[in-house]
Amino acid sequence: xxxxxxxxxxxxxxxxxxxxxxxxxxxxxxxxxxxxxxxxxxxxxxxxxxxxxxxxxxxxxxxxxxxxxxxxxxxxxxxxxxxxxxxxxxxxxxxxxxxxxxxxxxxxxxxxxxxxxxxxxxxxxxxxxxxxxxxxxxxxxxxxxxxxxxxxxxxxxxxxxxxxxxxxxxxxxxxxxxxxxxxxxxxxxxxxxxxxxxxxxxxxxxxxxxxxxxxxxxxxxxxxxxxxxxxxxxxxxxxxxxxxxxxxxxxxxxxxxxxxxxxxxxxxxxxxxxxxxxxxxxxxxxxxxxxxxxxxxxxxxxxxxxxxxxxxxxxxxxxxxxxxxxxxxxxxxxxxxxxxxxxxxxxxxxxxxxxxxxxxxxxxxxxxxxxxxxxxxxxxxxxxxxxxxxxxxxxxxxx
Amino acid sequence: xxxxxxxxxxxxxxxxxxxxxxxxxxxxxxxxxxxxxxxxxxxxxxxxxxxxxxxxxxxxxxxxxxxxxxxxxxxxxxxxxxxxxxxxxxxxxxxxxxxxxxxxxxxxxxxxxxxxxxxxxxxxxxxxxxxxxxxxxxxxxxxxxxxxxxxxxxxxxxxxxxxxxxxxxxxxxxxxxxxxxxxxxxxxxxxxxxxxxxxxxxxxxxxxxxxxxxxxxxxxxxxxxxxxxxxxxxxxxxxxxxxxxxxxxxxxxxxxxxxxxxx
Amino acid sequence: xxxxxxxxxxxxxxxxxxxxxxxxxxxxxxxxxxxxxxxxxxxxxxxxxxxxxxxxxxxxxxxxxxxxxxxxxxxxxxxxxxxxxxxxxxxxxxxxxxxxxxxxxxxxxxxxxxxxxxxxxxxxxxxxxxxxxxxxxxxxxxxxxxxxxxxxxxxxxxxxxxxxxxxxxxxxxxxxxxxxxxxxxxxxxxxxxxxxxxxxxxxxxxxxxxxxxxxxxxxxxxxxxxxxxxxxxxxxxxxxxxxxxxxxxxxxxxxxxxxxxxxxxxxxxxxxxxxxxxxxxxxxxxxxxxxxxxxxxxxxxxxxxxxxxxxxxxxxxxxxxxxxxx
Numbered sequence: 001x002x003x004x005x006x007x008x009x010x011x012x013x014x015x016x017x018x019x020x021x022x023x024x025x026x027x028x029x030x031x032x033x034x035x036x037x038x039x040x041x042x043x044x045x046x047x048x049x050x051x052x053x054x055x056x057x058x059x060x061x062x063x064x065x066x067x068x069x070x071x072x073x074x075x076x077x078x079x080x081x082x083x084x085x086x087x088x089x090x091x092x093x094x095x096x097x098x099x100x101x102x103x104x105x106x107x108x109x110x111x112x113x114x115x116x117x118x119x120x121x122x123x124x125x126x127x128x129x130x131x132x133x134x135x136x137x138x139x140x141x142x143x144x145x146x147x148x149x150x151x152x153x154x155x156x157x158x159x160x161x162x163x164x165x166x167x168x169x170x171x172x173x174x175x176x177x178x179x180x181x182x183x184x185x186x187x188x189x190x191x192x193x194x195x196x197x198x199x200x201x202x203x204x205x206x207x208x209x210x211x212x213x214x215x216x217x218x219x220x221x222x223x224x225x226x227x228x229x230x231x232x233x234x235x236x237x238x239x240x241x242x243x244x245x246x247x248x249x250x251x252x253x254x255x256x257x258x259x260x261x262x263x264x265x266x267x268x269x270x271x272x273x274x275x276x277x278x279x280x281x282x283x284x285x286x287x288x289x290x291x292x293x294x295x296x297x298x299x300x301x302x303x304x305x306x307x308x309x310x311x312x313x314x315x316x317x318x319x320x321x322x323x324x325x326x327x328x329x330x331x332x333x334x335x336x337x338x339x340x341x342x343x344x345x346x347x348x349x350x351x352x353x354x355x356x357x358x359x360x361x362x363x364x365x366x367x368x369x370x371x372x373x374x375x376x377x378x379x380x381x382x383x384x385x386x387x388x389x390x391x392x393x394x395x396x397x398x399x
Numbered sequence: 400x401x402x403x404x405x406x407x408x409x410x411x412x413x414x415x416x417x418x419x420x421x422x423x424x425x426x427x428x429x430x431x432x433x434x435x436x437x438x439x440x441x442x443x444x445x446x447x448x449x450x451x452x453x454x455x456x457x458x459x460x461x462x463x464x465x466x467x468x469x470x471x472x473x474x475x476x477x478x479x480x481x482x483x484x485x486x487x488x489x490x491x492x493x494x495x496x497x498x499x500x501x502x503x504x505x506x507x508x509x510x511x512x513x514x515x516x517x518x519x520x521x522x523x524x525x526x527x528x529x530x531x532x533x534x535x536x537x538x539x540x541x542x543x544x545x546x547x548x549x550x551x552x553x554x555x556x557x558x559x560x561x562x563x564x565x566x567x568x569x570x571x572x573x574x575x576x577x578x579x580x581x582x583x584x585x586x587x588x589x590x591x592x593x594x595x596x597x598x599x600x601x602x603x604x605x606x607x608x609x610x611x612x613x614x615x616x617x618x619x620x621x622x623x624x625x626x627x628x629x630x631x632x633x634x635x636x637x638x639x640x641x642x643x644x645x646x647x648x649x650x651x652x653x654x655x656x657x658x659x660x661x662x
Numbered sequence: 663x664x665x666x667x668x669x670x671x672x673x674x675x676x677x678x679x680x681x682x683x684x685x686x687x688x689x690x691x692x693x694x695x696x697x698x699x700x701x702x703x704x705x706x707x708x709x710x711x712x713x714x715x716x717x718x719x720x721x722x723x724x725x726x727x728x729x730x731x732x733x734x735x736x737x738x739x740x741x742x743x744x745x746x747x748x749x750x751x752x753x754x755x756x757x758x759x760x761x762x763x764x765x766x767x768x769x770x771x772x773x774x775x776x777x778x779x780x781x782x783x784x785x786x787x788x789x790x791x792x793x794x795x796x797x798x799x800x801x802x803x804x805x806x807x808x809x810x811x812x813x814x815x816x817x818x819x820x821x822x823x824x825x826x827x828x829x830x831x832x833x834x835x836x837x838x839x840x841x842x843x844x845x846x847x848x849x850x851x852x853x854x855x856x857x858x859x860x861x862x863x864x865x866x867x868x869x870x871x872x873x874x875x876x877x878x879x880x881x882x883x884x885x886x887x888x889x890x891x892x893x894x895x896x897x898x899x900x901x902x903x904x905x906x907x908x909x910x911x912x913x914x915x916x917x918x919x920x921x922x923x924x925x926x927x928x929x930x931x932x933x934x935x936x937x938x939x940x941x942x943x944x945x946x947x948x949x950x951x952x953x954x955x956x957x958x959x960x961x962x963x964x965x966x967x968x969x970x971x972x973x974x975x976x977x978x979x980x981x982x983x984x985x986x987x988x
Contacts (some may be wrong), residue, residue: 061450062450072577106588107590107592107593108592109476109477109587109588109589109590109593110587111588112588114585115908117588119585120588124591125431133413133414135414213590213591214592214594215590215593215595216590216591216592218591219591339882339883400949412800412803412804416800416803416804418804424806425799425804449978477789493946494769494772494779495772495778495779498682498773518664518765520800520801521799521800522799523781523782523797523798523799523801523804524769524779524781524782524797525765525766525769525781525782526765526769526772526779528769528771528777529737529765529766529767529773530769530773530779531772531773532751532770532773533741533769533770533773533774534773537768537850538738538849538850539737539738539770540737540851541762541765541766542762542766554899556854558857558921559762560762561675561762561763561920562675562680562761562762562919562920563675563859563922563923564858564859564860564921564922565675565676565854565856565857565858565859566856566857566916567734567735567853567854568853568854568855568856568857568858569736569851569852569853569854570851570852570854571850571851571852572850572851575850577847578766581903581907582907596726619811620808620810620811621772621777621778621779621810621811621813622778622779622780622795622810622811623808623809623811624806624807624808624809625794625806625807625808625809626806626807627799627804627805627806627807628804628805628806629803629804629805630798630802630804630805630963631962632957632959632960632962632963633962633963633968634962634963634964634965636966637962637963637966637967637968637970638964638966638967638968639957639967639969639970640780640967640968640969644975645975645976645979646975646979648969648970648971648976649976649977649978649979649982649983650979650980650983652951652967652980653980653983653984653987654983655967656928656949656951657987660869660950661927661928661949662895662928662984
C-alpha cells in the first residue's frame with residue numbers, strides 16, 4: 001500500500017475521533033463491553049481512542065501494535081454504537097474507524113489475529129473462510145430433496161439467470177445449517193420462481209473486509225462483479241445479511257440495475273403479492289433475534305417480523321432488547337473465527353433473554369446468528385427447552 | 400548484521416495425486432505452490448532480527464518462473480533483497496545440488512547468519528541446511544526452537560528441540576547456520592496490497608547457475624528418484640467397522656471394544 | 663575381494679541408550695545379511711563404558727569413541743570423531759536412525775565426505791551395485807525409490823519404528839574403545855546445557871486409554887466433545903503436533919516424534935491423518951481405532967479398526983453407547 005494511502009487513513013481516523021465528546025452513550029448497547037471485564041478499551045469510544053493514540057504516538061508496531069490489535073479485533077462490528085451516536089447527534093462512524101484501524105494494522109503486518117490468518121488464506125485459495133475445498137461448495141445440494149434440487153438452475157460459463165440465489169459460505173459448508181438453504185430452495189420452488197445458483201460461487205468477501213484486508217476484498221469483489229455481469233443477473237437474493245450488506249454497501253462497481261435483497265425482503269414482497277402463502281401454523285411461542293447486519297446496518301427490522309406474525313400470529317413475542325437494541329450474538333466482525341475471552345457469553349445471554357419472555361423458539365435470519373445461538377443453547381444447558389430456527393425454515397414448515 | 404534465508408516453494412498436493420507417465424515422479428504441472436511451511440518460520444525469525452537489531456535480510460531460492468511468487472512474497476514481507484537462482488528444472492534437483500548452488504551463491508557474500516527450515520513439506524529430506532553448513536565450514540544447529548541470545552558478529556545461543564521432550568542449548572560462533580523448527584514464532588500475515596506492490600515495484604535479483612561457476616551446468620545430484628508410487632493404505636490387521644449411519648458404526652465399535660475387553 | 667562393511671551409528675542421550683539404537687542395530691543386521699556385508703557399530707560419548715556394554719550384547723563388533731568433547735552430541739564433534747574411524751574402516755554403508763541427531767549428522771557426513779545420503783528410509787535395497795532407498799514424500803501420500811549416485815560409500819538413515827528390534831544375543835562381543843583427541847578449541851560450537859523434559863503436569867504415558875486429537879477436530883472449542891469421550895472411558899487426551907502448536911492443548915500432551923511415545927491398551931485417533939511424525943509416537947499401542955472421513959488417510963496403516971466418518975457424528979453415539987453399558 002502506498003505510504004500516502006496509509007497517511008490518509010491515519011488522518012481520517014484522527015479527524016473522526018477528534019469529534020468524540022466522550023459522552024459514553026455508545027457503551028449502552030456495546031456487546032463487547034457487556035460481555036468482558038468492562039474496561040473502557042472494550043467499548044466503542046475506548047477502542048477508537050486507543051487507535052487514536054496508537055496513531056498519534058506511532059505505536060502501531062511490535063508489542064504495542066499487538067495490544068492494539070487485540071483491542072481492535074475484539075469488536076463484532078455490530079453497529080450498536082453508531083446507532084446510539086447518531087441519536088445523540090455526534091454521528092461518529094465508529095465501526096468504520098475501527099475497520100480502518102484494522103486495515104492499518106494489516107498493512108503494518110501486525111494484524112489480523114493469528115487465528116484469522118488462515119481464514120484470509122482460505123478466502124484467497126478456496127473462496128471460503130473455512131478451509132473447505134472449493135469443489136465441495138455445492139455438495140449441500142446432495143442433502144436435500146432431489147425433487148427440489150432438480151428445479152435449480154446451476155449457473156456457470158455462458159448460462160444466464162435473472163434471479164440469483166446467493167447461498168453464501170456458511171450455508172454451503174456448515175452441515176448443521178443445511179436445512180436453511182434447503183428451506184429457501186423449497187420456498188423458491190413452491191413459488192415457481194425462475195432462479196439460479198452459481199456453480200462456482202465464491203465468498204462475497206465480507207470476512208476479508210471486516211478483518212482489514214481491503215486488497216483481498218477488492219479482488220474478490222471484482223471477480224464476483226464480473227460473474228454477476230456475465231450472467232446478466234438483475235436480482236440477487238442472499239441467505240446471509242452479511243452478503244447482502246457487502247453487495248449493497250461495500251462493492252464498489254456493482255451495476256446499479258442489480259437489486260440486492262435479503263431473502264426476508266424477497267419473501268415478504270412475494271407474500272404481499274400473493275405468491276407465497278404460508279399457513280398461520282406456528283403455535284409455539286416464537287421470538288425474533290435481529291441480526292445486526294440486517295437490522296442495525298440495513299434498517300430491516302419490520303419485514304422479518306411481518307413474516308413471523310403471519311406464520312405465528314399471537315404466538316410471536318418480543319424480547320426486551322430488540323431492533324436497534326438487540327444484543328449482538330458475537331459472530332460478526334471476524335469474531336466467528338477467533339476466541340475472545342468473555343465473562344458471560346453473548347450467545348448465552350441472548351438465549352436467556354429469549355427464555356425470559358417465555359419463548360420456545362428463537363427465530364433469526366442470519367447463519368452466523370443461528371450458529372452462535374445454537375451454540376449458546378447448548379453451552380447454557382438449555383437444549384430441549386428452546387430451539388433456534390431460521391425464518392426460512394419456519395416458512396418452509398408452514399407451507 | 401547480514402542474514403540470509405533460504406526459501407523453497409513446494410507444490411500443494413490437495414486433491415488427487417497424479418504421477419508422471421513414466422511413474423518416476425509426481426506430476427507437478429498445473430499444481431499450485433506455496434512457501435514451505437518451515438521456511439515461513441525461518442523468514443519470520445529473520446524479519447524479527449531485522450526489527451530488533453536492524454539486520455539486513457536476503458531471501459534466496461532455487462527455482463523457475465513459479466518461484467517468482469515466493470520471492471515477491473518475501474519482498475512484501477520485508478526482506479531487503481530477494482535472489483532467485485533461476486533453474487526451471489529445479490524440481491529435479493536433489494538436496495545436495497541445491498546445497499551446492501546455495502554454497503556457491505553464499506560464498507560470494509558476507510553473512511553472519513544463514514537460516515533454513517528444518518525440512519521441506521514435499522521431499523522432507525532435511526539435508527540442505529546441514530550440507531550447506533558443512534560446505535561453508537560454518538557451525539550449525541538443527542531444529543532450533545528459540546534464539547536465546549545474540550551477540551552480533553560474535554556468537555548466538557539457541558535452544559534446539561530434541562525427542563522425548565528434551566532440548567539442548569548450544570552457543571555457536573558467527574557466522575553460523577540454523578535450521579528453524581515450526582512454532583518458533585508466529586509468521587506475519589502479508590496482505591494482498593503488499594503483494595501487489597511487491598509484484599509491481601519489487602525487483603528480484605536473478606542469477607543463473609552458470610554465473611555461480613559450477614563448472615559445466617548444474618551440480619550432479621547425489622540421488623535421483625527412479626520410481627514414484629502411491630502406497631496402499633491399510634494393513635493386514637485393519638478392519639473397517641460396518642454401519643450405515645455414523646451412529647451404527649459408533650455402536651459397533653463400542654461393542655467390539657467391550658467384546659475384546661479393551662473397555 | 664573383501665566383503666564390504668556396514669557401520670551403524672547408535673544414539674544415546676542423558677546416559678540412556680535410545681530405543682532407536684536397537685532398531686538401527688537390527689536394521690544393520692538385516693542389511694548385512696541381505697547384502698553380504700560385515701557389520702560394526704559405533705558409539706560416541708564420554709565415560710560411556712556402561713552404554714557400550716549394553717550395546718555390545720547384541721552386536722559382534724562395537725567401537726566406542728570417547729572424549730570429554732563427546733559428552734553431548736553436536737554435529738561438528740561427532741563428525742570429527744567419526745572421521746577417523748570411517749577413514750580406517752572404509753565402510754560401504756553407514757546407517758543411522760532418522761532422528762534430530764541422525765538427520766543432521768547423516769547429511770553433514772554426506773557433505774563432509776562428498777557422498778550420497780538417503781534420509782528417512784523405509785527400506786533399502788541394492789540393484790546392480792547401486793543403493794536404492796524407499797522414502798516418503800508429501801507427508802506419506804506418495805512414496806519414491808531414490809537411487810544414490812555411484813559411490814564407494816552411501817549414508818542411510820532409517821525411519822524410527824520401521825525396523826523391529828531383534829532380541830539381544832550374547833555373542834562374545836568385541837568392544838574396541840578409542841580415546842579420541844579433541845579439544846574444545848577445535849570447534850566453533852559449545853553445548854551449554856541438556857534440558858530434560860519438564861516434570862509435573864500430566865503424564866499421558868501412564869494411561870491405558872488415550873484419545874488422540876488431530877487437526878480434524880477443527881477448533882479448540884470442539885475438544886470438549888473428545889474430552890467427554892475420554893472422561894467416560896477413563897482415559898486422557900493426547901494430540902498431534904499441529905494441535906499443540908495452535909495452543910489447543912498443552913505440550914505435555916503431544917504424541918509423536920518430538921513429543922511423547924505412548925503404548926496404551928487403546929488409542930483412539932480422532933481426526934488424525936497419520937503423518938509419520940505422529941505415528942511414530944503411538945504405533946506401539948495395543949489396539950488402535952482411527953476415526954476419519956478419508957479412507958486413504960495414512961493413519962489406517964497402523965489402525966486395527968477404522969471408522970469412516972466425521973468425529974462429530976461418530977463420537978456422541980459412542981458416548982451414548984458406553985453410557986448404556988455403564
